[in-house]
Amino acid sequence: MELLKQKILDEGTALSDTVLKVDHFLNHQIDPSLMKEIGTAFKEYFDDRGITKILTLESSGIAPAVMTGLELGVPVIFARKRQSLTLNEGLLTADVFSYTKNESNTIAIAEKFISPEDEVLIIDDFLANGEAAKGLLELVEQTEASVAGIGIVIEKAFQEGGEVLRTAGYDVHSLARIASLAEGEITFMSGVEV
Numbered sequence: 001m002e003l004l005k006q007k008i009l010d011e012g013t014a015l016s017d018t019v020l021k022v023d024h025f026l027n028h029q030i031d032p033s034l035m036k037e038i039g040t041a042f043k044e045y046f047d048d049r050g051i052t053k054i055l056t057l058e059s060s061g062i063a064p065a066v067m068t069g070l071e072l073g074v075p076v077i078f079a080r081k082r083q084s085l086t087l088n089e090g091l092l093t094a095d096v097f098s099y100t101k102n103e104s105n106t107i108a109i110a111e112k113f114i115s116p117e118d119e120v121l122i123i124d125d126f127l128a129n130g131e132a133a134k135g136l137l138e139l140v141e142q143t144e145a146s147v148a149g150i151g152i153v154i155e156k157a158f159q160e161g162g163e164v165l166r167t168a169g170y171d172v173h174s175l176a177r178i179a180s181l182a183e184g185e186i187t188f189m190s191g192v193e194v
């Protein structure tokens with residue numbers, strides 16, 4: 001997605017060889033018109049898959065997921081990382097290990113929002129080692145629903161998540177794939193978009 005790549009080049013910062021800062025439009029301040037375009041791009045790719053629900057993870061997955069839900073006309077569920085005052089019965093949980101924080105966190109959804117008949121599209125802001133996506137897949141598995149695909153805003157293609165998920169047979173569609181962040185320079189994967 002050209003608009004997204006240009007935004008990453010203009011406003012993103014390679015904080016290190018592995019971390020991209022995009023707080024101008026995705027992780028802190030949010031650019032609504034870019035999010036709308038992201039929703040359109042995911043709709044174009046995942047249209048005609050019979051998707052009935054979108055599942056994401058709070059907090060940065062919510063904006064792109066909601067715009068995609070608006071385009072596809074389906075509800076969006078965000079898995080929670082913290083316990084909720086009102087949400088405490090009928091929970092499904094999964095553990096997500098974070099390499100950057102070197103800790104495991106429990107994520108949860110209420111089981112009533114996804115049923116075995118659902119076709120679920122998973123959306124997230126970043127794909128690095130794939131731990132968050134694996135946690136979301138584990139939640140869907142417990143509901144016995146099907147996974148229609150995985151939509152990622154920014155994939156760090158030099159980390160293993162994308163390969164692991166594609167090898168496992170999932171249709172992973174990333175709107176921008178970063179080849180390298182070395183020496184403060186952001187470079188994208190060349191060739192055909194997957």
Ligand code: G4P
Nearest residue numbers: 018019020058059060097098099100126128129130131132
């Ligand atoms: P993993 O899921 O692939 O294993 O990655 P990791 O545990 O390292 O990611 C932890 C958090 O950092 C996640 O957000 C993830 O989206 C984000 N993240 C991973 N790599 C990058 C990166 O290069 N740049 C940015 N900006 N974020 C990255 P989170 O803690 O769940 O935060 P949020 O969703 O509340 O924003």
Ligand code: NA
Nearest residue numbers: 027060125126
């Ligand atoms: Na994040």
Ligand code: NA
Nearest residue numbers: 060061125126
């Ligand atoms: Na995230």
